[in-house]
Amino acid sequence: MPSAATKFLLLLLVALSNTLLAQPTVTVPASCQVVVAGTGGTVGFGGTVGSGGIVVMPDLASAAGTFTVNPMGNTILGWSLAGDLSVGPIAQPAPAVQSVASGTLSAFITSYNKAVRISEQTPPSAAFLARSKGRITIGYSNPSTTCGGGISFDIFKSYVNSGWPLTGAQTGYIPPIIGPDCLEPNTAYTYSVDQIATDNYGAGIGGDNYYWNITPSIGTPGYTSADNSSITFTTPAVLSGTYTIQCCFGRANPWDSDVTPPSTTCVTKVLGLQPGPPSFITAPPTCVLTSAASFNVVAPPGPTYSWTSSNPLWTLSAPGSGANLTVSTLGADPGVLTLTVTNGSCAPSVFTYTVNRQLAAPIVINGSACVTAGTINNYQLSAGLGNTTCWTVPAGWTFTNANGAGSSINLTVPGGTAPGAYVIQARSCACPAGVLNFTVNVRPTTPVITGPACVVRNGGPTVVYTATPGAASYTWTIPIGWTCVSGCTTNTITLQPGGISDPPQNISVVANGTGGCNANSAAFVVRYSPIAPNTITTSCWNFGIAGTTTITVANRPSPFYGSYTVTSTPAGLITGTPTVNGSGIITINTSATAPAGAYTLHITHTTGGPCGNSTTSNFPITYNGNGTVLTTVYNPGAGGPDVYITSSAPAGSTYQWYMNGAAIAGANGPVLSLTGSGPAPTSVCVQVASGGCITRLCANPPGTHNLTPADPTGEIERLFAEVAVFPNPNDGNFTLEIPEFEGEASVMIIDASGKEVGTHTLKTGMNQISERGLISGEYFLILNIGGHYNTYKVQVTQK
Secondary structure (H helix, E strand, O other): OOOHHHHHHHHHHHHHHHHHHOOOEEEOOOOOEEEEOOOOOEOEEOOEEOOOOEEEEEOOHHHOEEEEEEOOOOEEEEEEEEEOEEEOOOOOOOOOOOEEOOOOOEEEEEEOOEOOOHHHOOOHHHOOOEOOOEEEEEEEEOOOOOOEEEEEEEEEEEOOOOOOOOOOOOOOOOOOOEOOOEEOOOOEEEEEOOOOOOOOHHHOOOOOEEEEEEEOOOOOOOEEOOOOOEEEEEOOOOOOOOEEEEEEEEEOOHHHOOOOOOOOEEEEEEEEEOOOOOOOOEOOOOEEEOOOOEEEEEOOOOOEEEEEEOOOOOEEEOOOOOOEEEEEOOOOOOEEEEEEEEOOOOOOEEEEEEEEEEOOOOOOEEEOOEEOOOOEEEEEEOOOOOOOEEEEOOOOOEEEEOOOOOOEEEEEOOOOOOOEEEEEEEEEOOOOOOOEEEEEEEOOOOOOEEOOOEEOOOOOOOEEEEEOOOOOEEEEEOOOOOEEEEOOOOOEEEEEOOOOOOOOEEEEEEEEOHHHOOOOOEEEEEEEOOOOOOOEEEOOOOEOOOEEEEEEEOOOOOOOOOEEEEEEEOOOOEEEEEEEOOOOOEEEEEOOOOOOEEEEEEEEEEOOHHHOEOOOEEEEEEEOOOOOEEEEEEOOOOOOOEEEEEEOOOOOOEEEEEEOOEEOOOOOOOEEEEOOOOOOOOOEEEEEEEOOEEEEEEOOOOOOHHHOOOOOOOHHHHHHHHOEEEOOOEOOEEEEEEOOOOOOEEEEEEEOOOOEEEEEEEOOEEEEEEOOOOOOEEEEEEEEEOOEEEEEEEEEOOO
């Protein structure tokens, strides 16, 4: 056993060792509370904290204070701050000061409140700040030994609520619990608080805690988030009264709840009960007939009811508290009734009730009652029913919706569907009890007509036409004047062509179906056969001048149909294309240069299409004008006239003379006498009109003295100079004295209009001329002696 001296020495060495090796401690400001002493520390406000201790520090600028190191014989090497702490005083936006120089035994430390969520700052000077945990670490060494180390303790925050937004010197804000104000049974709810106490995880010094409590107990809370800042739970089937939910956060440990504030920061929220749906006495109907004018809803009294409708046409009448509702002016569309129930301080509860429409009169199906197989047809309800419409169609038929609600469809009738009556149905899908029926008649297939395309009209044989079979009866339409002989309502009909209608003509037929739904009309084109011309009559023919001649075919159709073609042999008589009027009269244009002679007209009757042309008929004609002859008399005497005489013209002809292509004014008789000293004319022509036709004759060559028979001795000139006419004037009886001549001589007497009034053969000597019936006027004697001509004028005067 050691001696007492030895024990004393050992105790002295232990005490000395403890003194030499004691860790520093830190005295905290009076506003801070040491809740875990740590090595060498003491708990309480303004207490001392050692390594491993915990301090609760109010999150207020006024609560900042001086932390003082008790070195315990050690040398302080420096301070290091982490998390939401700064050597201060300091304010945003200056950076935090988180180190203290070696040898410093005290430092003024405050909450830095970092603005870490810039997007949440409203405005930026009043940010949701990072106000969470901090840590202080102080290094030290012992001058008497080579030992050293450091101490470290955590600083948690407690919070006060200065209101939001922050104003003036306020620095505190405790966020409320976020979540619904009222509860409903069997419903999951989530409540949370802003994570202001957990924003410094990046500092690596741990985080704060959140603790939730619901009173009275609501059953087993569901689960919390990873940092416990939110809680989710499901309410039981039965709820009553009010509930309080509480969240405490920023605490050092869950077991420090008995520590008086500010070590504990808690927020609460009182929860009421959300109003539920009423137990209706008369509930909103799910189906209402489209013929109904109104419906009623009756709810038990108590809460405040407010009704609205999605249908703009509906009129809502809710007397009293709204427990009794009348809905009128329904129209045909469905609607959604929205009921808002208000009871106490909870948010109103909203319930919806869909009211569908059951189809009934006066709504009907509209669309074509007559359709063709293989087509698509639209059918729709007469009122725009908003319910989805369900349709039933015949087997094999298909449809697509033409609008979102299906109240309009495009119905496909399959090709090959047999003619007849079919039924389609429409009903509201939500209210299928009401059914609307609509009969759709499928028309027969459009028939095809076969039969002769060319017929003989009026007196020809009967003809038979056949339509494609398949219908119960047929309605034929035949040309006017035709007669149905048999089969008039069947698919095969016998007809007698006739009438006065022009070709081509249509024979049409309709295959009759059910409900008046008939096939489309089918038509068959019928033309009449052409007729070969038999005999013709013609109008007069112009000769020597372009003109028109009409040709009438004796057996032309009446009324006329088809067309005629006309050509001539030899060619050159006809110019242009002949025309035919409505009566079948042919008009041809003749050439001014066509020579006289015999021609043959070739005439063909044409009806076109399958009927083709008739046999061409040939008709000979003689083309030589109206028989007029133009004679030219040349007077070789100096100053004597050139005389142009027409003869053999039809009685009643009219005359017009032309020189060098220009009409001669006043020259409209059968004789033209030209005198003059100028050049001989280049052309002299006469146009003799008779019966509407013109014969144009031209002197060839025109008058010229150079063409008079030669008179080299002047004997003829002397002979004509010795001719004497006396008396002159006379009454038509006169003497024509002619000197001796050789050959034959004659005289022609013409009147002033050119008409020949007498011709006499002459002899040498005295020739007594007696013309009875001459009227007073001027007459010309055309004297021909041996082929030499001269003209003499006499004046006849009757007393």
